[in-house]
Amino acid sequence: MTTQVQQNAEAGVVIENLNLSFGNTHVLKGVNLSIHQGEFFAFLGPSGSGKSTLLRAIAGFGPTPSGRILIEGRDIADLTPWQRDVGMVFQTYALWPHMTVRRNVAFGLEERKIPRKEINERVDRVLEMVGLLKLADRRPSQLSGGQQQRIALARTLVVEPKVLLLDEPLSNLDANLRIQMRREIRELQQKLKLTTIFVTHDQEEANTTSDRMAVLDQGVIQQIGSPMDLYDKPDNLFVAKFLGATNIIQGTVMRDSADQRMFRTDSGTVIPLVDDTAVGGKIVFRPQNVEIRSAVAGAGVEGTGLSGVVHHTEFLGSIIRYGVDVNGDDVLVDHTHRYGESVFRTGDRVELTIAPEGILLLEG
């Protein structure tokens, strides 16, 4: 363990073997994690995956966990929430309705017994930074959702915490504001070079903001990596499915007469594999890695070409998503939609080509 800590001298947050239970419910099961100094890191997972519980454990809220939580090399697991110096922005913002914006933002500095003059300066500076200095004397109830969000952020940033924790900070905003705020948060984080952990159930939010992310399910970290790595090379079916629409087909690996590795689906379709090492009983590929074209009468199956029948279409704007029945397997295909281009209809016979490098073999 010590060696690991030394290795992670650069680490902003290290979590070692963290376990946590609500009564008899085991919520976090042996979480290990290392977040770099200045990194924007996302905890991504469905509700009930333990992501918020993990974030709250770092802030010192909720049941006492076992294991270690290190911030800049120091174990904080035994400290009270008010001794930890980690700044948390709550999902509901938790602005105190009985205080003005200025009093809300000054709160943490007052608790740190900072001289009044310095408090005023720092509060002004942070309100300026989030662009709301002119609203300093308002009450939180007089602010819009986006403004409340910025004040909550300012209240946390003003105490200059070692780590910034964001608990689903965008979930109470409308769709347009959400996109604007996630950019603002990312820009602010880059400017301050602040180690930041962002909890979300929305993969698009995690993808667009974070340097790296951890996907959680049932209290276990499924995979850690950059958003693109996780999307393209998921370690397991859960990660593959959670990060976007995907095709999963069951079958077995075999070799053809030319000793080429092939995958035979349970329904009998044979798909060639390029990867010569991977093992598993399922192939996984994204809908955009499949090409679709009209079946030419008489043309046989060549390469990875599969023939099937369109049984379902969904118009999504920039793409059209087809559901194609290939010998009983349902294959999703995304086709870029361009104005004027012909579209397939339910019942059309089509041929599919799966980009071989886009096929992953997974267990499960």
Place this chain on the structure above:
Amino acid sequence: MALRLAGVQRGPAVVGLLIAIFLLLFLLIPVGKVIVVAFQHPATGEATIVNFLDFFNNSLFRESFANSFYVAAMSVLVASIISMPLAYFTTRFNFGGTALIQTLGIIPLIMPPFVGAVAMQLLFGENGSVNLLLDEWFGFTLPFMEGLNGVIFVESIHYFPFILINLSAALGNIDRAMEESAQNLGANGLRLFRRIVFPLAMPGYVAGAALVFIKVFDDLGTPLLLNVNTMLAPQAYLRVSSIGISDPMGYVISVILVGFSLLSLWISLMALKGKDYATVQKGGGGLMKRDLRTWEKAGSYAVIIFILLLVLSPHFGLLLLSFGTIWSFAVLPDAFTLAHYATVFSTATQYIVNTLWYAGLAALLDVILGTAIAYVVWRTELVGRRWLDYGATAALAVPGVVIGIGYLRTFHGVNVPLIDQPLASWWVIIVVAITIRRLPYALRSCIAAIQQLSVSLEEAAENLGATKARTVWRVVIPLMSGGILAGFVTSFATAAVELSATLMLVARESDAPLAYGIYEFMQSAAGRGPGAALGVVAVLFVGIGAYVSHLIIERGKYARSAKSIVAEES
């Protein structure tokens, strides 16, 4: 880890322990003592049920028991008859009289029934104004106030709002869609009422009715002032005050009173349990309302005005009595005077000063205890914390008479150091009794306040460096202040007219509060004028208190609706 937890829990643990000791000393032990004594042989001290056998072998007690039961049941019936048309009007019709009906639901509550009892006698008694007029115009009289009728009449006029409020709330919580879907499926008219409306409204009605039953069953002041002594509470009081605290009958009656209280509370709990029938959904809102035809409107107003007159009669009678010179065998007093108020303010200011002290101290103690219990129960992990809530709420089931007898028995031998007199006759014990009696109400107010407080508001403070204690001081208490203040005002207003426990605990005239003063004055014909004047003062206390607490609660509602932050919590 364990050490840190112990450190965080130490504060709440000490507070919780202090509250537990207070409840133990001033609620559980005195009530326990009463129960133990009721089951003890008066001579030998052995455990026995002989006292209960004696009780039921005595025809006076059997009659008292039957009377108490009869009066309580009849009061529920009369109160229901008053409430039902009012609740029906407000929930079924588009009707301008709704505001009037809501006022009707408040007016009685600001005057304790015993205060108006004597005035009611003068208005409705055998030779009262109404019967004199009836006799003159129609040649007959009605025995409104004769014996038990008087108690039933006064009590039901005072307590019907409990049924009205619960029944209106229950009816108001029925979503229109409930009614419309029944109609859509073919039910209407009486069948619709019997199968949908009635079952949905039933729990609210039963809860209100059980409350009225027990309030009337336990009441001491009203029967005493109407000189009806053959009921349980007056018998308990008379036995203890005339024979002494060693007479077992007072204790037997106390046990019966507590038993019936528990039964009523249990019935109302069972009625509401698992039946959260608040079916109103977003955009719904109450049963279908229709406009009234002119003659219907006239009829409705006639009913409302008739009830309004009834409800106002104790207030009206009290005012007349307080300003009247001699009022006997006459529709109205012979002449009007301010002399009674002069008497009150020259000779009886002590009562008012004492009341301000006692009610103020008791209300302060109540909100401090209430806030502390609410915080310990809802915000800490202290083992057994729920029992503080249960313990404090248990006072609801203990009638004032029982508290009074229990204190006399438990504390008559306990000498207070320095002032060298028994705790049972020290004025502080009156404050403690009132505190215990009002604590359940203050506690509910504080618990409601803390439940509306999102925990994340406290976590945000801790996250920014505030300790638990600092968080309580800077965030929890300021945000609970509306609820705390409302709790203080209601406790104060109702404590100001507490009679049943104080009647037994007042050791000397100079320690007596207002309610006791009214009771004393009303004992003699000559004292009725000043007694009524003092009663008007009491009604003003309660009325102003009720109005202020209403303002505070309304302001709180407005503040809450303005702050969308907490409401947005998913």
